[in-house]
């Protein structure tokens with residue numbers, strides 16, 4: 001819990017290296033403080049739980065991919081399997097059209113859901129069009145937040161690009 005004299009009314013809570021930080025206005029009474037800390041911690045837990053549930057494991061990811069295929073790609077891409085993988089550090093996602101398998105880097109779990117959905121749509125579109133040609137990009141563009149998600153991932157790549165790896169290495173394939 002941190003008190004801030006600059007804060008008047010707003011309360012904020014977030015996780016910082018494994019600890020929960022709650023920022024409250026300095027003028028709050030001890031009773032207000034207790035009430036707000038309890039409320040914000042509960043809110044944070046609900047948000048994290050909802051996130052875990054919706055991104056979930058491989059089954060949830062498969063269900064999500066099917067829903068995106070139906071919503072944006074006329075249900076044409078029918079993946080045989082969609083899995084989270086931990087060993088994919090250079091790419092956000094990959095697809096093998098021959099056996100219709102899709103893998104997503106578990107690093108994406110920390111990112112907004114629209115970014116995860118973009119990578120899924122990208123890989124699903126490869127089941128229809130394996131190369132990055134104009135037809136492929138017109139399929140991807142059917143996902144309304146494709147541009148925004150690409151911008152987000154480019155920002156992450158620039159932020160983590162150092163030493164020998166260039167930003168271009170870390171791509172959705």
Ligand SMILES: [Zn+2]
Pocket residue numbers: 122126132172173
């Ligand atoms: Zn691609």
